[in-house]
Amino acid sequence: MKRRDFLQFLGVSGTLATLPKGLLAASLKTAKFTLPHPPPSTEDKLLLVEGLQHKILLRWGDKINATQTFGYNNDYIAYQPTGQDQGILWVNHEYVNSLFIGGPARTRQNIDRERLEVGGTLVEIKRIDGDWKVLPDSKYNKRIDATTPIPFAWPKPIAGKTTAIGTLANCAGGQTPWGTFLTCEENYDMFYGDLDRQGNKTPSWQKWEEIYPLPPEHYGWVVEVDPLTAKAKKLVSLGRCMHERAAVTKAKNGKVVAYTGDDASNQFLYKFISDATDSLETGTLYVADLLKGEWISLKREDHPVLMEKFKDQTEIQVYAREAGKLVGATPLDRPEDIEFDPLSGNMLVALTNNKANKNFHGSILKIMEGNDDPGSLTFKHDTFVAGGEKTGFSCPDNMVFDPKGNLWFTSDISGREIEKGPYKGFGNNSLFVFLRSGNNKGKIIRVASGPRDSELTGPCFSPDHKTLFLAVQHPGEEGTSATDLTSRWPDGDIPKPCVVTIEGPLLDRIVAGEL
Ligand code: FEO
Ligand code: CA
Ligand code: CA
Numbered sequence: 001m002k003r004r005d006f007l008q009f010l011g012v013s014g015t016l017a018t019l020p021k022g023l024l025a026a027s028l029k030t031a032k033f034t035l036p037h038p039p040p041s042t043e044d045k046l047l048l049v050e051g052l053q054h055k056i057l058l059r060w061g062d063k064i065n066a067t068q069t070f071g072y073n074n075d076y077i078a079y080q081p082t083g084q085d086q087g088i089l090w091v092n093h094e095y096v097n098s099l100f101i102g103g104p105a106r107t108r109q110n111i112d113r114e115r116l117e118v119g120g121t122l123v124e125i126k127r128i129d130g131d132w133k134v135l136p137d138s139k140y141n142k143r144i145d146a147t148t149p150i151p152f153a154w155p156k157p158i159a160g161k162t163t164a165i166g167t168l169a170n171c172a173g174g175q176t177p178w179g180t181f182l183t184c185e186e187n188y189d190m191f192y193g194d195l196d197r198q199g200n201k202t203p204s205w206q207k208w209e210e211i212y213p214l215p216p217e218h219y220g221w222v223v224e225v226d227p228l229t230a231k232a233k234k235l236v237s238l239g240r241c242m243h244e245r246a247a248v249t250k251a252k253n254g255k256v257v258a259y260t261g262d263d264a265s266n267q268f269l270y271k272f273i274s275d276a277t278d279s280l281e282t283g284t285l286y287v288a289d290l291l292k293g294e295w296i297s298l299k300r301e302d303h304p305v306l307m308e309k310f311k312d313q314t315e316i317q318v319y320a321r322e323a324g325k326l327v328g329a330t331p332l333d334r335p336e337d338i339e340f341d342p343l344s345g346n347m348l349v350a351l352t353n354n355k356a357n358k359n360f361h362g363s364i365l366k367i368m369e370g371n372d373d374p375g376s377l378t379f380k381h382d383t384f385v386a387g388g389e390k391t392g393f394s395c396p397d398n399m400v401f402d403p404k405g406n407l408w409f410t411s412d413i414s415g416r417e418i419e420k421g422p423y424k425g426f427g428n429n430s431l432f433v434f435l436r437s438g439n440n441k442g443k444i445i446r447v448a449s450g451p452r453d454s455e456l457t458g459p460c461f462s463p464d465h466k467t468l469f470l471a472v473q474h475p476g477e478e479g480t481s482a483t484d485l486t487s488r489w490p491d492g493d494i495p496k497p498c499v500v501t502i503e504g505p506l507l508d509r510i511v512a513g514e515l
Contacts, residue, residue, distance in 0.1 A: 016047040016449055035440050035515065036506075040427020041449040042419055044487050046472060049447045051506025056490060057125070057132055057469070058091070058499040064123050064134070068143040072096050072117035074471040074497045076173040076245075076398075077458035078181050080227050085127035088140050088227040089469070090181040091499055092170035092458070093118045095190055096206065097477060100494050106207045114206065115146035118168040118191075120183050122227055132467065132501050142230040146191070146208075150223060153281045154236035156314045159215035164234055167223050172337055172398060172458070174222075174246035174258065178278050181225045182235075184243035186263055188219030197319055217318050222246045222260060224280065238272050239285050239298065239320030247338040247347070248280075251375025256280060259347065261335030265354045267321060268329040269367075271295055273375060285320065286377070287329035288367075295377045296327045303327055333359050336412075337398045343405035343436060345372050348384055350396040352412055360422040361387030361394040364409075385434065387411075391444055394426045400459045400468075404513035407434040408447075408459050408468070415453035415477040429455045431470065437513045448502070451489035453477040458499075465511045468502040 016038035036049045048054055062070040071093030081087040096117045102110030124138035135141070144150075146166035152158050171186035188194075193204040195216045203209070220240040225232045238246065241262035248258045256274040274283035286295035298320065300306045300313050305326050310316045316323045333354035340347055346366050353362040363386040370376035387394045397412035411429045418428060431448035435441055450456045454475040461468055476487030476495030487495040509515055 016041065016049045016446065035443060036445055036447070038446045038449075040425065040430070040446070042427055042452070043449070044452045044475075044489055045449075046451055046489065046500065047449040048502065048504075049445070049506060051509075052447060052502055052504040054448075054470075054500040054502050055131065056498050057501050058121075058123065058134065059490070060496045060498065062134070063136075064121060064141045064143065068141075069116075070121050070123075071119060071143065071145065072101065072497060073473050074499050075171050075457045075473055076183065077460040077469045077471055077499060078173060078175050079460055079462060079469065080175070080179055080181070081463055082124060082140070083126075086124070086135075087463075088122055088124050089499075090173070090183070090225065090227060091121045091123070091471065092173060092183050093120060093145075094169060094171050094186065094473065097474070098206070099479065099481065106210055108211050111206075111208050111211045115166065115208070115212075116143070117145070118170060119143065119145035119148065119166065120170055120181075120225065122225070122230055127462075127467075132462075140227065140230075144225065144230060144232055148232065150232045150234055152221075152236050153224070153233040154314065154317070156312075158234075158236065158314070158318065159217040161215070161218070164218035165212075165214055167232065167234075168219060169242075170223075171243070171263070172245035174248050176224070176248050176280070177250065177256070179227070181227060182246040182248070182258075183223045183225060184246055184260065185219050185221050185223065186242045186244055188242070189216065192216050192219065197315075197322065222258075222280075235280050236314070236317050237274075237281055237283060237285065239270055239316075240318050241267065241270070241321050244336045245338050247340065249340060249374050250277070252371070252373045253375055255283070255375060257374040259338045259349075261338055261349060262321065263334050263336050263352070265334055265356055266331035267335065268324045269332060269335045269349060270320070270324075271374075285317070287324040287327065288379075289328055290330040290332075290381055293379050293381070295379070296329065298323050298327065332365075333357065333362060335365075336396075337409075339399045339401055339407075341366075341405060341407075342401055342403060344368075346384075347374075348399060348407070350399055350409065352395050352397055353387075362396050363387060364396055364399070385444070392446065393430070393432050393444060394423060395429075397455070398457050398459055400461060402461065402465055402511045404511065405436040406510055406513070407436065408432070409434070410456040410459060412455050415455075415474065418453065428452060431456050431459065433510060435510070435515055438515050440515050447506070451475040451495070452487040453479075453495075454487070454489070461511075466503060466508065468507060470500050470502055472498050472500060
C-alpha cells in the first residue's frame with residue numbers, strides 16, 4: 001500500500017480527520033465500520049482520531065501537595081490501584097529545558113530549580129463522575145527529585161558512598177509483582193557528565209556539576225520506588241547504562257526476571273534473573289547475544305576476560321556496557337521499550353533507529369525465549385514489524401498491549417528532525433495501534449498526533465482499559481527563546497508537558513477487539 005493511499009486526508013479541526021464529523025460516531029455503533037486512515041500532521045495540537053477525546057490530567061507546575069509541584073518532561077506512567085477507580089499514578093520526569101524553568105545561566109539558583117523538576121511524581125487519582133481527578137489531599141502525593149537521598153541496594157559502596165543524591169533522566173520504567181514502581185535513569189550524563197574507568201571526565205549538557213560535583217557513577221541505575229511510602233533504592237543488580245525500561249515477569253520456576261534496554265546506538269539488551277521471587281536485589285545479570293541466541297552472564301567468575309579487566313563484581317555493574325562488549329553482546333539499534341505480547345508470550349523490544357547504520361525508521365524486535373520460559377538462557381529472535389514508508393511509522397519507542405493483543409505504540413523522531421530528511425512526510429510524533437484481530441488484523445493506524453516538537457510517551461491503561469493515560473513530553477523543545485516559541489500547547493503561552501487521559505468509543509471498540 002502506498003503511503004499516500006494509507007494516509008488519506010478528509011478534514012480537520014481538533015481531531016485527526018478520518019470521516020466527515022458524526023459519521024464515525026454513527027459507524028462505531030454499526031457492524032460496518034470504516035477503519036480510520038488519519039494523515040500525519042504538523043499542527044501544534046494534540047490531535048486525536050474521531051472517536052477518541054482527551055482531557056488534561058496533570059500539567060507541568062501543578063501543585064501536588066502543600067510544597068511540591070508536578071515536574072517537567074513527563075515520560076513513563078504506571079498505575080497502582082488503591083481502590084475501585086482509584087489509584088496511585090507514578091510519572092517520570094526525564095529532563096529539563098532551562099529556557100522555560102529558571103533560565104539558561106548556570107547559577108546555583110537556576111540549577112536548584114531544575115533539580116526539583118526531574119525524578120518522578122506519585123499522585124493519587126480517582127474517577128469521579130466519569131472523569132479522572134487528582135486527589136489534592138492524598139497522603140501519597142509526593143515527589144522524588146534530584147535532591148532526594150536514595151540508597152544503593154548493594155553490599156558495597158558506589159564511588160565511595162552508600163547513598164546517591166537524587167534520581168534524574170527518568171525515562172521509562174516498570175512495575176513489580178509486589179506493587180512497586182521502577183524508574184529508569186537514561187541519559188544521566190546530561191546532568192553531572194560522565195567518568196570512564198580510566199578517570200576521563202565528559203562534561204554534561206546541563207552543567208550541574210559546576211555547582212554540585214556529584215559522582216556520575218551514582219546515576220544510570222534502575223530505581224525501585226514504593227508507592228505507599230515514596231521510599232526508593234537504586235538496584236545496582238540490574239547494572240548501569242542508559243536504562244530505558246525495566247520489564248518484569250516471572251520465570252517458570254517463580255524467580256523474578258527483568259529485561260532492560262540501553263537506549264544508545266549499538267548498545268545491548270539486558271536480562272536480570274533474580275535469586276528470589278519477590279526482590280530484584282540479588283541475582284545474575286545477562287546480556288543478549290543475538291547471533292548465538294544466548295544470554296551471556298556478566299558474572300565475573302564466568303569469564304577469564306572479566307576476571308582480568310575488572311577488580312570485582314561492583315565494577316562490572318558500574319561499567320556494564322564495557323563488560324557486555326567484552327563478552328560478545330550484540331550491538332542493537334537503540335533498544336528502548338520492552339513489552340510482553342499477551343497473544344504469543346513473546347517479548348517485543350522497540351529498536352528506535354540507528355542513523356550511523358542508515359537505519360532511520362527502526363523496527364520492533366521479537367524475542368522468543370527457549371521453552372517460552374523467561375528463565376531460559378537461550379532464545380530465538382525475528383523482526384516483528386519495521387518502521388518506514390510501507391507501515392507509515394518511524395522510530396518506535398514506548399509500547400503497551402491491550403488485553404486483545406493490540407499493540408499501542410508511540411514514535412520518537414527527534415524534535416530537530418521532524419519533517420526533515422528521511423522523516424519528511426511522517427509528521428509530528430504520534431500514537432499508533434497495530435491491530436491484531438478482526439477484519440483489520442495486521443493494520444497499523446495513527447490514532448493521535450502530538451503538538452510540535454513533542455513526543456508522546458508512557459502510554460498506560462487504567463485497569464478497566466476504558467482510559468489510556470499518555471504523557472505529552474517536550475512540546476516546543478526547538479524554541480530558542482521565550483519569544484521564539486515553536487509550540488504554545490496546551491494553553492497558548494509557553495509550552496507545557498502534560499499527562500492526558502484518552503477515552504472514547506473508538507478506544508472501547510479497539511480494546512474489545514471489535515475493529
Ligand atoms: Fe528517554 Fe530513550 O527515551
Ligand atoms: Ca523513551
Ligand atoms: Ca525515546
